[in-house]
Amino acid sequence: MMEYIGIFAIGFGISAFGTLVGFGGGVFMVPILTLVFQIPIQLAIGCVIVALFPSALLSTIHNTRLRLVDFVVGIMLEIPTIVGTVIGAQLTNALPTSQLEILFSIMILCVGVMMLRRKPKSGPSPLGFFIKLNELPPRFKRETTSGTYRMSGLTVTLFGLVSGVIAGLFGIGGGFIKGPLMVLGFGIPARIAAATALFMIVITSAVGSISHYLLGHIQWEIGLLLVLSFTLGAIFGNRRARVTSETTLVKFIGFGLIAAGFSMAVSVASRLV
Numbered sequence: 001m002m003e004y005i006g007i008f009a010i011g012f013g014i015s016a017f018g019t020l021v022g023f024g025g026g027v028f029m030v031p032i033l034t035l036v037f038q039i040p041i042q043l044a045i046g047c048v049i050v051a052l053f054p055s056a057l058l059s060t061i062h063n064t065r066l067r068l069v070d071f072v073v074g075i076m077l078e079i080p081t082i083v084g085t086v087i088g089a090q091l092t093n094a095l096p097t098s099q100l101e102i103l104f105s106i107m108i109l110c111v112g113v114m115m116l117r118r119k120p121k122s123g124p125s126p127l128g129f130f131i132k133l134n135e136l137p138p139r140f141k142r143e144t145t146s147g148t149y150r151m152s153g154l155t156v157t158l159f160g161l162v163s164g165v166i167a168g169l170f171g172i173g174g175g176f177i178k179g180p181l182m183v184l185g186f187g188i189p190a191r192i193a194a195a196t197a198l199f200m201i202v203i204t205s206a207v208g209s210i211s212h213y214l215l216g217h218i219q220w221e222i223g224l225l226l227v228l229s230f231t232l233g234a235i236f237g238n239r240r241a242r243v244t245s246e247t248t249l250v251k252f253i254g255f256g257l258i259a260a261g262f263s264m265a266v267s268v269a270s271r272l273v
Contacts (some may be wrong), residue, residue, distance in 0.1 A: 003037060007222065008229045011051065015233025019059050019164035020241050021253045022179035022194030023051050024201045025230065027260045031267040039222065045215030052205040055234035056198050061237045063195035067145050070188070074196045076153065077178060078203050080254045081243065084164020085204075091165070098268050104166065105264035108176075112257030115180055115250055117160040133158070149188045159185065167204075176260050180253050190249040191241070 010032055011025075018025030026048045031133070033044035133155040141150050162173075163177045179197035182188040212218055258273045 004225060007033070007037060008225055011226045011229030012236070014248055015051075015055050015230040015239040016240065017053065017252075017256065018175075018270045019198065019234045019237030020194070020244065021249070021256045022197035024198065025055060026052055028174050028263055029226070031263050033222075034271055035267070037139040037230075039219070042134070042217045042221045043222070046212035046215070047219055047223040047226050049205050049208040049212055051219055051230040052201055053209055054227055055230040056078075056201040056205055058234050060195070060202050063198065066195075068191055068195035069104060070142060070144060070192055070196045071199065073142065073151065073156065073182075073188070076156045077196075078200045079161070080160035081159045081164035081178075081200070081204070082160040082207075083169070083170045085167050086164075087161075088165040088167060088191075090161040095222075098272055100180075101264060101268045105261045105268070108264065109261035111180055111184070112254045112261060113256030114184060115257060116161055125269075140250045142188075144189070144192050149187045149189075151186050156186075159240045163222050165179075176257065180257055183250065183253065188254060190246055194241075194249065194253070 011029060014025040014028045014032075017023075018028070026045075027053075030044045032048070033039040034041050039047075053185045060069060110214070116126045134150070134152045136152045136154045138153045139150055141148060142154060159178075159181065163179060163181075175197045178200065182189050182193035182196065241249075
């Protein structure tokens, strides 16, 4: 019973934070279930991905009413992400994933530091290599309630493909990758980026839930407990988002990335020991 209470409380907190910054929370919850509660990795992933669907869907409905979701960018990113995920999964047998995961966790830490150092009032600050890529045709302009930004269709496609390969290679969700780089790489306002990332999680979690159900990777007493805690956490996170400034949100995303980097590093280290 104490373990169930612990899982519920941790799931609530992670979902609230994940909803606020657009990460979902899987990158944090899976290592906790495996390392702290000794749940097998396959079951942990299955239970978390089932819990992500209703929480992300609830957040997307809420954000749609506030006109915060950029569905065009979300769909443009999600389609190549699915292709990249398949490619990444195939590469797991050919590449040293543990070593690559350590390098990737370091990269995530660096991006987190960049988010913390970013000054939103100075305008969009894309990553260096995105500056030229984002000038490639075809280009399109997006006008939202939080600002206007221009993007290259080719760059969006490549970005989604790379995100998918990373997700498939390391067995992680892409929400915590896409959201921050939408802010840094394309100059998308943090609120739009977080809401759009959660919309994409709806799609990936729906597909993943079906896959893990067919594989028998869902322990339903844990899965349903996480569904409840993630859903309540999403409600709380959406309420907090209303009173969170853009500057504070960017800082939260940065701290979330740093935490995700450490989480990945600890997870891979535990597997190597």
